[in-house]
Amino acid sequence: xxxxxxxxxxxxxxxxxxxxxxxxxxxxxxxxxxxxxxxxxxxxxxxxxxxxxxxxxxxxxxxxxxxxxxxxxxxxxxxxxxxxxxxxxxxxxxxxxxxxxxxxxxxxxxxxxxxxxxxxxxxxxxxx
Amino acid sequence: xxxxxxxxxxxxxxxxxxxxxxxxxxxxxxxxxxxxxxxxxxxxxxxxxxxxxxxxxxxxxxxxxxxxxxxxxxxxxxxxxxxxxxxxxxxxxxxxxxxxxxxxxxxxxxxxxxxxxxxxxxxxxxxxxxxxxxxxxxxxxxxxxxxxxxxxxxxxxxxxxxxxxxxxxxxxxxxxxxxxxxxxxxxxxxxxxxxxxxxxxxxxxxxxxxxxxxxxxxxxxxxxxxxxxxxxxxxxxxxxxxxxxxxxxxxxxxxxxxxxxxxxxxxxxxxxxxxxxxxxxxxxxxxxxxxxxxxxxxxxxxxxxxxxxxxxxxxxxxxxxxxxxxxxxxxxxxxxxxxxxxxxxxxxxxxxxxxxxxxxxxxxxxxxxxxxxxxxxxxxxxxxxxxxxxxxxxxxxxxxxxxxxxxxx
Numbered sequence: 001x002x003x004x005x006x007x008x009x010x011x012x013x014x015x016x017x018x019x020x021x022x023x024x025x026x027x028x029x030x031x032x033x034x035x036x037x038x039x040x041x042x043x044x045x046x047x048x049x050x051x052x053x054x055x056x057x058x059x060x061x062x063x064x065x066x067x068x069x070x071x072x073x074x075x076x077x078x079x080x081x082x083x084x085x086x087x088x089x090x091x092x093x094x095x096x097x098x099x100x101x102x103x104x105x106x107x108x109x110x111x112x113x114x115x116x117x118x119x120x121x122x123x124x125x126x127x128x
Numbered sequence: 129x130x131x132x133x134x135x136x137x138x139x140x141x142x143x144x145x146x147x148x149x150x151x152x153x154x155x156x157x158x159x160x161x162x163x164x165x166x167x168x169x170x171x172x173x174x175x176x177x178x179x180x181x182x183x184x185x186x187x188x189x190x191x192x193x194x195x196x197x198x199x200x201x202x203x204x205x206x207x208x209x210x211x212x213x214x215x216x217x218x219x220x221x222x223x224x225x226x227x228x229x230x231x232x233x234x235x236x237x238x239x240x241x242x243x244x245x246x247x248x249x250x251x252x253x254x255x256x257x258x259x260x261x262x263x264x265x266x267x268x269x270x271x272x273x274x275x276x277x278x279x280x281x282x283x284x285x286x287x288x289x290x291x292x293x294x295x296x297x298x299x300x301x302x303x304x305x306x307x308x309x310x311x312x313x314x315x316x317x318x319x320x321x322x323x324x325x326x327x328x329x330x331x332x333x334x335x336x337x338x339x340x341x342x343x344x345x346x347x348x349x350x351x352x353x354x355x356x357x358x359x360x361x362x363x364x365x366x367x368x369x370x371x372x373x374x375x376x377x378x379x380x381x382x383x384x385x386x387x388x389x390x391x392x393x394x395x396x397x398x399x400x401x402x403x404x405x406x407x408x409x410x411x412x413x414x415x416x417x418x419x420x421x422x423x424x425x426x427x428x429x430x431x432x433x434x435x436x437x438x439x440x441x442x443x444x445x446x447x448x449x450x451x452x453x454x455x456x457x458x459x460x461x462x463x464x465x466x467x468x469x470x471x472x473x474x475x476x477x478x479x480x481x482x483x484x485x486x487x488x489x490x491x492x493x494x495x496x497x498x499x500x501x502x503x504x505x506x507x508x509x510x511x512x513x514x515x516x517x518x519x520x521x522x523x524x525x526x527x528x529x530x531x532x533x534x535x536x537x
Contacts, residue, residue, distance in 0.1 A: 006479065007534050039492045039499060039506050040473075061505045063473035064535075109475060 010098050014068035019075055024057045029124055033116030035108045040066050044116050052081050063109050070113035072096045086121050130428045136515045138164040150485030153520045158303050158331060158464050158511030159489050160353050167356060170416035174409045181405055197408045200415035207418035208365060209339035216364045216401045221330040222252040224349030224364030228326055229256040230377040237294050241266045244287055245297040247273040247501055251494045253297045253328040277305040277454035288321035296325045300332035304495040305454025306461030315344040330354055335433050335463045337426035340365050357417035361410035371397050378403040429514055433462055436512045440465040443525045449537055453507055464511035471537035474506035480534060484527035
C-alpha cells in the first residue's frame, strides 16, 4: 500500500477536523479505550434515548488514522439504533475511508474507536 | 581507522531497496541490529560442520561442538571483561533480568525491604521488580528523572539512606532518551548502603566498551541481537561473589551433578544455571559478533556513535516542529535520538518516513512510565549502529519534509 493511499484527502480531512470531537453534557454511556502498543487513548460518550444513539462525542490523542477512523465511526453510528450500531464493522470503516485494506501494523489504529464502541455496546446491557 | 563504507559492505541486508526504488535507511538498530556476514557464516559453519549436542557426546562431533560452545562462551564473557563462570547464557536481556529476579530476588527480598527502579527504565528492568515486590508485599519505587533526562541521584541517595533498599535496578543507556547513567557512581552509593545493583545493558553493550568488573555492578544483562548477534541469545553477568546467593531457576538436564529418586544435587558454577540443550549455534554467532566488534574496537564504535548522535541532534533540532527528548548534550547520551513532532502523531511520522525507505520506531518504546511523566503521547526514535552514516541522517531529515507536506505542519 503506497503512502498516498493511506493519507488520502478524506482521511487527512477527518484527521484535521474530526467530527463529534469533544464531550457531551449528559452522556448516558462512557467508555475509554487504549491502544497499548503506542499509547493512543480514546474516550467515547453516547447519549442514548428510546433505543437510539441520539448524540455522540469522543476525545482522543491518537494518530491520523485513529482520529479519522473515530470521526468517521461517529458519523456512521449517530442516529442509529443500538442493534444497527452493533453491526458496524471494519469493512464499513474501510469503505468510508476509501481504503481497500489496512496493513497489520496500523490495524489497531483503525479499530481503536470501533473496538471501544463494541465493548460499550455489548457489555453495558444497552436495551435495543 | 573507522571506515563506515567498508563496514557497510559486511552487512548484506543494507543493499535492500524498499517500495521499488527507495534505498533502505535502517535507523532502528536499538530495536535490533543488522548482522555481519561473518556472524551468519559462523552459525552456518556450526550447523554444516560441527553440529552435535554438547557435554554428553564422546564422539568427534560432540567434542567439536562442546569445544566451540565453551570457546564461544569464554569469548563473550571476555568481551564484557567478565570471568567465564560469571556469564549465564539466556535468551535476551528480559530473560536475564527475570532469571535474576527468581535466582536472587526471590530469596533475598522480604518484609520491610524496598526495591528501586527508575522512571526512565525499559519495562524489562521495571516490571519484574514491581511484580516481585507485589508478590512479597514490599515497597517498589522509581528514582525520578528530570526534564533533561537526568537521573536524580539525590533522590536515589534519599531512598538508600533508609537502609531498607535491597536492590537498585537501573539502565545503563536509555533506549528512549539515550541518557548514559553513571553506573560506577550509582554502584558506589548503592553498595555503601548495602543494596545490590542490576544493570540493563541492552543499549550499552553494542555502543561502548563495557568492563563488568570496572563497572562494579552485581549483575548486568544484555541481548545478543542488539550487538550484531542473532536473536535468541543473551547473557546475564553475575559477580562471582554473588553466586552462592543464587538458587537455580531452571531445572533438568545439564545443571545436575547426581539425580536419584530421593534427591538431586546440582552442578558446579556456572553450569548450575543453564539447563537443557543450549542454543550452541547462537552462542557461536554471538561470539563471532564480539569478534567483529573487537576488530573495530569498542572505543572506535563509541566515537562513531557520538559523531552520529551529535549530527542528528544538530540537524533535527533545526527542524521547526521537532522537539528532541532527552539530554541535548551529546556527551550525556548515546545510541539514539528520539523526538516529538508538534501536531503529527509519531505513528504517522514513522509511516511517512517508511514510504521514503527510512525505518524508525514510534510509540512509547517500552518506557510507559517515562512517557506518562512527561506527557509524551508517543515519540519517534532514530537509532544507530556501526553501519549507520551521516548521509542516512540527511535522508531522515529530508523525509521529515514530507511529513510537513502531507500534514501541513
